[in-house]
Amino acid sequence: MKIGLTTTVPLEPIFAGNHVPKDLNNIFITSTDPEKYVVNAEIDGFPYNTCSWIKGLYSVAIKEKMDAVIGVVRGDCSNTESLLDFLDFKNVKVIPFSYPYDKNVSKLEDEINNLMQTLKSDKYELKRIIDQVDEARKLAWEIDYLTVKDKVTGLENHYYLVNTSDFLGNVKNYVNSAKEFLSIAKNREKIDYTLRLGYIGVPPIFTDLYNFLSENGAHVVFNEVQRQFSMPFPESDWIEKYIKYTYPYTVKDRISDIKNEIKKRKIEGIIHYVQSFCHRQILDYVIKDSIDIPVLTIEGNRPGPLDERTKIRIESFIDMLL
Numbered sequence: 001m002k003i004g005l006t007t008t009v010p011l012e013p014i015f016a017g018n019h020v021p022k023d024l025n026n027i028f029i030t031s032t033d034p035e036k037y038v039v040n041a042e043i044d045g046f047p048y049n050t051c052s053w054i055k056g057l058y059s060v061a062i063k064e065k066m067d068a069v070i071g072v073v074r075g076d077c078s079n080t081e082s083l084l085d086f087l088d089f090k091n092v093k094v095i096p097f098s099y100p101y102d103k104n105v106s107k108l109e110d111e112i113n114n115l116m117q118t119l120k121s122d123k124y125e126l127k128r129i130i131d132q133v134d135e136a137r138k139l140a141w142e143i144d145y146l147t148v149k150d151k152v153t154g155l156e157n158h159y160y161l162v163n164t165s166d167f168l169g170n171v172k173n174y175v176n177s178a179k180e181f182l183s184i185a186k187n188r189e190k191i192d193y194t195l196r197l198g199y200i201g202v203p204p205i206f207t208d209l210y211n212f213l214s215e216n217g218a219h220v221v222f223n224e225v226q227r228q229f230s231m232p233f234p235e236s237d238w239i240e241k242y243i244k245y246t247y248p249y250t251v252k253d254r255i256s257d258i259k260n261e262i263k264k265r266k267i268e269g270i271i272h273y274v275q276s277f278c279h280r281q282i283l284d285y286v287i288k289d290s291i292d293i294p295v296l297t298i299e300g301n302r303p304g305p306l307d308e309r310t311k312i313r314i315e316s317f318i319d320m321l322l
């Protein structure tokens, strides 16, 4: 079955059930006309003042005829419950998944076992899949390491890390593409830049943000949430990784990860991306107040290039840091 994902979920049960995971976010934002997906959702009844990502996910699930959609109803987005209700109303099979608020391992194991039953995952196949996914994640971590070492751009880092949410639906293809990329990246000149920036928050709905930053001399050496999608916890077993994964849990977990990486990666400033109509905007103040390097918050609504006002704010932020 072709299984749509609203965000990162444990992938191993999906592959072990011989299904193909498809991250709806990635299909939406890399399409030639993402705005059309947003408009189609509005035509179908979604309000204007709802997050564009949610509208995009809905339209992609319908247009791409997903056999089922796994939606994270605790630990991602407060809109996902209504999105699943809407998809169910449209006769799309929906599978809810929850990350436990208290990070209780046995509760998470119950959730994963339910997922395995629903997807008819093969327990014997699971072991092989765990190893295969691990190998792919190691390559993503290497790409992330080379970003810190100035060999990989922020955009390339974003691409390879954000795609660990579904490994492009085929782990082998991801592994081949990452290996090929690494062999090129290792042997090229270092990136020329004047400033090291970090990017935090949900992935941007702007289509040209990374290029704009690099044109202005900023090298993005940290993509917070995208890196989390790659489960960068080599010492943990496959279930524990989904407990250490910061995104579904408290902002405290995220802040502690961000602070560590600021130090390790020698980051001079942070771009905090927030999405219009997203509940996560509430935490912008908490994040800014907790981080002791300059943070610029930028907000996007509909998919497309950066608007002039946001460009000027980014340029002023970079000038201030130089």
Ligand code: SF4
Pocket (backbone or CB within 6 Å): 051, 052, 053, 054, 076, 077, 078, 079, 202, 275, 277, 278, 279, 280
């Ligand atoms: S940006 Fe916020 S509101 Fe939109 S889908 Fe993501 S978590 Fe939900």
